[in-house]
Each structure stands twice: as structure tokens, then as C-alpha cells.
Amino acid sequence: MKLVKSHNPNFRWVVLTVATVAQATACFLVQGLGAFAGYMQEALRLNAFEIGLLVSAAQLFPVIGLLVAGELLDRFNERLIVGVGSLIVAAALFGSSYATNYRELLAWLVIVGIGYSTAQPGGSKSVSEWFSKSQRGFAMGIRQAGLPLGGAIAAASLPLVAANYGWRAAFLVGSGVAFIGGILFIIVYRAPIVNTQNPRAVSIKAALHNRLSLLSHPSMRNILWSGITLITAQYGIVIFLVLYMHDRFNVSFENSANILFVAQCAGVVGRITLAAWSDQSKHGRYFPILTSMGALILGLIMLLILATKSLVILFILAAWLGFFGFGWYGPWVAYVSELAPPERTGFALGLAMAINQVAVILSPPLLGWLRDITGSYVTTWSLLIAILISSIIMTRPRKKLRIE
Template sequence: MGLRNNQYRWVVLFAATLAQACACFFVQGFGAIALDVKNAMGLDNWQVGMLVSAAQLVPMIGLLVAGELLDRFDERFVVGIGTLIVGGSLCVAALVNSYTELLIILVILGFGYSTAQPGGSKSVSNWFEGGQLGFAMGIRQAGLPLGGAMAILLLPFIAVEYSVQAAFLAGGLVALVGALLFMLLYRSPGLSPCSPKEQIDLRDIIQSRLSMVTEPSMKNIMVSGACLTAAQYAISVFLVLYLHTALGLDSFMATMMFFLVLGSGIVGRISLAAWSDRCKAGRYYPVMTCLGAVTALLILLPLVKGLDLATLSIFMAVTGFFVYGWYGPWVAYVAETAPADRKGFALGMAMTANQVSVILTPPLVGLLRDVFGTYNYGWGVLAVASAVVLFTTSRRYQTMKPQST
């Protein structure tokens, strides 16, 4: 890689991180205005969870399509156009007052949101390799909690001072700016001439792609990613509501605690990913560490009632570090283990497994809260799942290690 390319890759990293933050701004910050949306539209907890799931429904298939597109076309346009769809959808959402209409618009938003995760990850992995891959991926993936942290500072203020619809509009404008900047700044490394894609049989494509599911590393990737995503989205959607209703914190203090979680998550994504570059036990070991930490934190979460604010703040910081930080080393492991010609699809397939959790977790946790009157059952289910996944993936990882040495 030439000197100019070596320097420009940091511009690409900045553009990819900014695009990630802007695309995820509203979706990740929704939890901060969940109480406002709930009150303004007269919703219950299950319906609030469904709003989040609506935006994540299309990516169940869209991530696979986006991954294939990324293997065939320039990331600039795949990611840029997708983020433009996110921005446009949120701007339209600002014009509606019906819950059903809002659900439909958020489903449309999901078409664009499908490109945000695999697209930016592939863009960065094309420019960084070897010892710096985890560090770069960690910075890029910090865009998600960074976007959420920005949203926490802005969206509640906008929702209270103006309206919930104004908050949707703000989220749309942020996404549009991110899309335009990414399309302006990003370019491919250009390390080698691009060869035209061969015309191959659709059946061969499907068999080639889906055969990756049987690989031990991909099994670990998909199961651990889905489990940790479930914990992350449960915290993202319901933490503010939990702190407000169960612990008695006022809305401002509960929101600030969530801000602390996301801020710590930014540090976690970068530092855990950087650790994965140097971890002698392998890049997947930090992911297993996060599974163990998340299990313990979810068990302790129902016990934080009565803690003073200083101790609660420390607990929230540790929670954010692991509940959000896992994604940095995880996505670096995906990019490192995937074949070069199928990297986009591998990222899309791994993130599709995550989408199952994104769709199912918020309504499930909300339903458990509505039925039993407490969030503790939801935290407990997620803790048990994390413990089971840690046990099964660690055993599989131990059998893989001799093959990789």
C-alpha cells in the first residue's frame, strides 16, 4: 500500500465511522425517547418493542442481499444509497401520527439500514489488514454507540421542547448528512485492477454462500453474535424505562445513565478490538470474555436498586463496556476468517443472525414486563442464554485451536 493510500485510509475510517454514527443515530437513540413516544401515542411496552423490531425486520433478508451487493459493487453507492433511504424514511415518519403508519415507515427504513453494518465493515477491512484490523474495526464500530450517545443528548431535548415528530425529523436529517459525506469521501483502495464478475449459476452461488454456515468459526460467530445482540438491544430499548420505573430515577437521570452506558461502549469497542489484535489466545477470546461479563452483569442488574448514584454509575459504565464493546472484536473476527471473495456476504450472513435477536428481543422483554410487572424475568432469560452460549462456543473454540496453529 503506497504512502498516499496509507494516509487516506484514515480518511476512509473517519467517513465509515461517521456514516455508521449517522445511520444508527435514531435507531440506537430511540430508547432515550421511548418514554416520550409511549406517552405521546398511548402505547404499551410490547408496542414500543415492536417499533424497534419494525426497523430491523427487513434486514433479516436485506443483510444477505446487501452483503452480496457489496461483493459486486462499490461500497460508496451501496452504503450511501442505503443511508439516504434511512434519512428519507425518518423525514417521512415526522409527518405521521398513526402507530400503524409509523410501523410501515420503519419497515421501509430497514431496507436502507441493511447496508449500514456490513457496508462500513467491508469498507474498513479493505483498507486495513493484519495487526491493525481489530483496532480499525473497533473505531468504526464505535460509530454505533457514538451515534446513540449523540442521539441521547439531542433527541430527548427535541422531543420535549418541540415534539416526537421533530425528533424523527432530526434523525432523518442526520442520516442524510452522513450519507452524503460518505459518498463524497470514500473510495476503494485500488490495490489491483478489478476483474469483471463471472456469470455463474444462481444455484452455485447459493450453495457456495450457505456452505459457510457449517464452518465451526461461522457457527461461533452467529450464535455468539445473536446472543450478545439480544442483551445489547434489551439494554438499548428498555434501560431508561427500567431505571425510571423500577429504580425511581427521574427521566433526565435515567437518560444520563444510558448516555454513560453508550460512552463506555465506545471505549469498549475500540479497546476490546485492539486487544483482539494482540490476544495470544486468538481474536475470538475477547468475545468469550464479553459473554462471561454480560452473563454476570445481567444477573446483577435486578440487584442494583438502592445503590447510590456513584456506585450505580460505575455499574452502568462496566455494563456499557461489555454489552456494547463485544462488537468490535466480533466483527474483526468475522472479517478476518471470511474468504476474501465472500467477505461481504459473510458479514451480511453473520449480521442476519443478529437480526433475529434484534427483532425478537424487544417485544419479548416488553411482553415479560407487561405480564409479570417486572423486567427481571427478561434480564434472567438473557443471562441464561449468555451462559449457555459461552459454554457451547468455548468448547467448539477449543477444538478449533489446534487446527489454526
């Protein structure tokens, strides 16, 4: 059991910085894939389903990898696990740039997911250990802002790279960014100094039961269902917003990528703001998550009924979708880490994120398939609205119970 934190508490801000950078750089290419998907679609002659499948490939291994990473993080230092994971991402993206066909590209992206499995729970656990409950939501929001931050920078840069040098060059840039982030984390990060008691010897069967018992706890209902629905909406926006703007409003790929850039930037602000709000909310940490669902429903309805082609209005709508569609993750991760027992924080984060990964794998190709068979995105956005409404109904506000 951990008893004493480090005697240099100001170092927590350094930890927060490198954890955020590691997150941003590890997810840079995958989060920016939608921004230059149009160029890949034309070069490789892909349909919407195949574009969605590229994202699914990168998210396939984390279904298991997040559980493994979470368990390793409860036993070993985050420095090596997160750092090496980022280097695996870099190596796999480098290999992706030399893929000779679509299937080979899918295989490389599966390997990307192996490395990426460590970034999410590793960075979250490092922040949760360095920050007290009163600041944890705010700190977690900053750290989780790394994902839309990386996506925003990718949306601003990768389409230009792809337009001028081809989609392979975009993958090379993503490889270099992930490499720099991994090396920085390995060099800078240090775990907090704690006094520990020797743990009791526990059988493998008992340890497995102890961890899987998290699934039966009532509080996991809100965690899992809200995560699944919101992550589905998030990836629907990330992957298909650019293509939708191009198809529905005849916006150029360049301007469509700028619209996604605005959404990602708003997501950065949303993750910090909503997480900070969750620290102070009188209705509990889950209330900002519930609010995000309602706001997303409104934004997606506007996306469906909007008739104007005004770029200003499209940018404003994108900012709304980004703020809530990406911002929910900050308070959600803080919610998970706060409910879990300290000795199972890593596994709880890995478990919740792994279940989210199932939705991440299935939703992009499913949403793309719906577009392909109907010829429009009306069914795609309508499905997202429906599952968000169901999530609000199923996860009504309730008294928070800590998992024991």
C-alpha cells in the same frame, strides 16, 4: 483475485473516519429510541411490548437486506451502496415524523431498515479492505464504535428535543443527521486501488451453494450463536434500561437518559479497546468476545440485586454494561471478516449480521412482553443471563479455522 492495495495507504484513516460517521448517523435515531421512549410512551399510550416492536420494525427488512447488501458489496463499490442506503434512512425518518398513528409509524420504520441494511456490512467491508490483519481489529473497533457513538449522542440530545418539541421533532433531527452522514460518505469515500483478475464464470446455482456453504463450517458456530445472544442482550439494554431505571429506582426520564448516555459512551470505548485487544490476544480474537459474555452476566446480576438508588453507582453499573454489552461487536466483526475468504467477505458479513437481525427483531417485543405480563423486569434480565450462560457453554474456546 485482489493483488495490490492503493498506493496511498494513509487515506485509510479518512476511510475509517467517514465509515464511522456513516454508521453513527445511520443508526442515530434507532439507537437513541430508548432514550426518549418514555415520551413516546406517554404521547402515544404505548406499553413495553409496543415500544419494543418499534425497534423490531426498523430491524425487520435487514434480515433479507443484509444478505442482498453483502452480495452487492462483493460486486460493486461501497460508496454508492452505503451512501444511498443512508439517504433512504433519512427519507424514511422524515416520513416517520408525519405518521398519523402507530401502525403508520411502524411502516415507516420498516423502510428505515431497508436503507440501514447497507450501513453495517458496507462500512465493515470498506475498513477490512483498507487495513491489514495486524491493524484490522483496532480499525474495525473504531468503525463499529459508530453505533454506540451515535446512540450516545442521541441519548444526550433526543430526550431534550422530545421534551421540548415532541417526539416528531426527534425523528426530524434523526432524518437530518442520517442525510448528512450519507452525503459525506458519497463525497469522501474512495475504494482502494487494486489489480484484479477476471473471475471465472460461475452458475447461479454454484454461486449460491458456494455462499450457503459458509453455514456448514464449524467456525460459524461461534460466530452465529455468540452474535445472537450478545445482540439480544445489547438491545435489551438499549431499549429498556431507561424504563427500568425509571420504574425500579424512580429515576427521572432525564437522568435515566443520562445513564443510557454513559452506557453508550462506555460502549464506544469498549468497541475500540476490545477490538484492539483482539489484535494482540494470545488466546485468539474470540477470547474478548467470550470475556464480554461473562462480564455481561455479572453486570445483569448486579442490575437485579442492586438495592441502592445512588446515581453514582447506577452510572458505574451502566458504564460496565455498556463497555461489554456494546463493545463486543468490534472484535466480533473483525472475527467474521478474518475467517471469511476475501471474495466472500461481504456476503459473510451480511449473512452473520442477517442472522443477528432475527434476534434483534424478536427480542425487544419479547423482552417487553415479559415485562408486561409479570409487571417487572426480573424475568427480562433473568432471560438475558440464561442465554448468555448457554452461549459460553456452547462456544467454548477452540482453535480458529479459516473458512475456505
